[in-house]
Structures are given as structure tokens and as C-alpha cells.
Amino acid sequence: MQSKTATTTAIPEEEEKIADAKPFSEIPGPKLYPIIGNLLTLIKNNGYHQKRPHLLYSSYRQKYGPIFRDKIVNMKLLFVTTPEDFATVFKAEGKYPDRGPTMPWIVYREQRKKAKGVLIGKGEEWRKSRSVMDKKLLKMKDVSAYSGRMNEVISDLISHIKRKQIEDNLNGELSNLQNAIYKWSFETINSVLFSKRLGAFNDPPTPIAEKFYKSVCSVLNITGNLVLMPPFYKYFKTKQWKEYCSYWDTLFEIGGKLIDEERNRLLSSGLDLSKKLESNHRTEDMEFLPYVLSRGELSDEEITGNVIELMGGGVDTSANTIMWVLYILGKNPDIQEKLYQEVSSVLKNGQFPDSQSVQKMPYLKGVIKESERLYPVLIATSRILAQDVVLSGYHVPAETRVYMMMHLAARDESIFDEATKIKPERWIRSSSSQRKRNPFSFIPFGFGPRMCIGRRIAELEMEILIARLISEFRIDCRNEKEVGVTFRLVASPDQDIRIAFQQRN
Known part of the structure; x- marks a missing residue:
């Protein structure tokens, strides 16, 4: 198993640039203290910047320019903010793209000796999982089949x-809208992954759905508290860490x-799982989990690890994007009305949207993209360089972990006209701004072989949900204050x- 990024020499066109580039040591950044680096900046004032790192890095962008460095204890961080640098980083990601470790997830897996999957695996381990999962999650034909279940x-x-x-x-207002939207995201992704409804919306919820839902929400919440901090929990088993591991x-x-239930169901139906069905045309009609089981390439531990990662990665991201979309629509009646007119022109007589009908709704897609641009659930994506490159005029060596600050690029007036204004029409292909924009200026799902594997599922489930909600409610x-x-x-x-949801009829 390959445990670290494979490095190569610089790509030929970079070699001449490297010779003329400024040294890495000259990249600007904040003053660092011995041993702890910039840790105090994160944790002071009750962890103000730990909870709002985008504001800290926005101030660094203004002070230091398009590239800057930071260090938290032993974690060295390099940030870039331009689409041109984003493109260079992706070009240098190598055969096995590596985002760097999500330490709380990694440490739990290593302590419990659990398999890593497509989100946190590396090298051949990642490639094997990705090659199996890709087939059913990124093909639009397969994803389209889930429209009915999503509805x-x-x-x-x-x-x-x-x-x-x-x-x-x-x-008309809900006291806990976030809980309702999280349950929608949880139930939807699990209906895809496990080929069944778990019952999160039952009254009361089924015991398995309630326990599963509570655990995934707790894991996500605690991970957020741990992920920007040094991994002290690797050595000191605090009460929080023990609780975290129990939820995992x-x-x-x-x-x-x-997964065992699905395996037994397939066996009872007469399917021989001891024979690989990769070349059998019957796999084309299989749902996700039966397909993965039938491939026979992943162990039960590997399948479980992958499915749990996909679920965890899918719940938080889609739910928060929808919360921001509702915020945008609720604060902009003109955008909401334009979207309603578009959806109404496509869906007739109570018709439910599906993968085909949402393709006729470019304004709907634009609304969601504006949410992803101005309120990205991932303020940055990262890669560990597989080779030396030049970023913003500086020589950056291989093995450097680079953070591409999508949140900062999205609000840059040199990249987006009226960058802080919500303009869904900017994403309609006929617009002039759409034609001239650098494609790396907007990468909410990442790019390349390590692009978000759940992208197609997420896009479809969000488009169908917003189309349904706007058809049903005003x-x-x-919120009186800006969120x-x-x-x-x-x-x-x-x-x-x-x-507040007001019934239209």
C-alpha cells in the first residue's frame, strides 16, 4: 500500500519557471511563535477564528496578497487564492491525488484498525475503492434512477x-428547520447507499434511523471541533475523544x-456473490450496494468503511447548501418569483421533477450555484503536491500541502462581476460572464480524479428538493440580522x- 504521495520531478514547462521563481522561504505570512506557531490566533477570544477561519484568511489575503503561509504547531499550511494557481495545483496532484489527512477520522480508523475509504484513503487503497464506487455514483444514467426515491x-x-x-x-415557521433538512439529507443518501428507507421521518422515527442519525450528527459536530487543532487526542484519550469514538x-x-442484511437478501434471491459479476450485463441494472457486493473486490470492512464515509460526507454538505439556498430565496423575493415561474413552466399538473425535467431549469441550477459560490460548505480544498511547481511567482516544493481558498476566489471582484451580489443568471451559458470566466474560479466539488464522488447525487437531490419546495410554498x-x-x-x-413556509394553494 502506498502511504504517501508519489513525487516526481517538475513538469517540463515548470522547470524554467522554477529557475526564475522566488524561494519558498519568502512567501509572506503572519508572525509565528516558537513551537505553537499561530495557534493562539485560532484559540483566543473563545476560539473566534477557529470557528471563523474564512475571516482570518480573508484578512491575510488583503495583507499578504494572493499566496501566504501559516503554521499551527507542527502543521505547515500554504494558501493560494487565484484560479490560475488552483489549476497549477491540480495539474501537479499526481497519480494518487492526496488531500492530506482529516486527522480525527484517520486516528479513529487507525486506533480501531478500520479500513479507510474514498474520502480518507490514500494511494492504492484509495484507487481500489474509488474504481469500484465511481461506476454507480458518477454515471448520470445510474443517478437518474434515484429520482423517484428522492421524491x-x-x-x-x-x-x-x-x-x-x-x-x-x-x-408558518419551523422551530428547528436545520433538523428537518438534515433528516432529509440523511434519509436521501442512505436510501441510495443501502437501497432502502431507514425511517427518519416516521413518527416516531424507527430506532435504527434515530440512533444512526444521532451518531452521524455527533461525529460531524465533534470533527468540526477537532479538525483545525493539533491531534492531541492521538495521545490523550479525553472524555470528548471517547464519546467521539463511541459514535463512530x-x-x-x-x-x-x-450491509449484512443486503448481502443475505441477495443470497436468498439466488445470486452467487462468490463469482465476480463485473463483466455481466446484469450489474448495469443493480443498485449501488448490490453492485459493490457483486464486484467482489472489497472486503466487508472496506465496504463498510466506504459507505460510512460516503454517508458522512453527504449529510452535512447537501443539508447546509439547502439551508443557504432557502436563506437566499427567503431574502430575495424577486429571485424566488423568477424561480417559481421557471419551475411552474416545466412542471404541469402536480408533476414531480426528475433528472430530465431539472435539465430544463437553468435558473434553478443558477440559484444553487450562487449559494455554492457565496456560501461554499467547503471554504477550501487541498492537495499535497506530487512535484515542484511555481505558485504566484514562488517555488513551492513537492510534498507541500496547498489549500485552494475557493471562498476567497468567489468574492474576488477581478474574477466575478459584482462578486457579493446574488445573480443566478451569471451561470446561464448564454451569459457573457459565463463564457469569459476561468473554469477553475468555481470548483465546489473539486476537480480531477479526486473530485467529490457524490457530486451527481448531491446536485440531483438538491435540484429536485428546491423545485418541489418552491412549487409548494412561498x-x-x-432573520432580521444578516446570517x-x-x-x-x-x-x-x-x-x-x-x-416560514406559506402554502401556495
């Missing part, structure tokens, strides 16, 4: 909204049980987004 979950969400409106009695244990226990945002961003594992609203 079933949305129907349950809409029923939940209507029931909660009566219970909460807040003139529950995810693996329930995930393993659901959306009113009741800002706080960092957990992903960038989230820093206060409850207060949405």
Missing part, C-alpha cells in the same frame, strides 16, 4: 414541515448490519435560519 423522501419532508407548522404554531463505533455497527426568511458563516466540519450558518 419519496421529499414528500415525507413536506409532510413533516406541515405537521411541525401546526405543532410549533409560529405562523455505532456508525460502523449499524452500517455493517445494514418562502419567507425572518454569517461559522465552521464546523463544513461552513454552516452562524445562527438559526428562520424560514
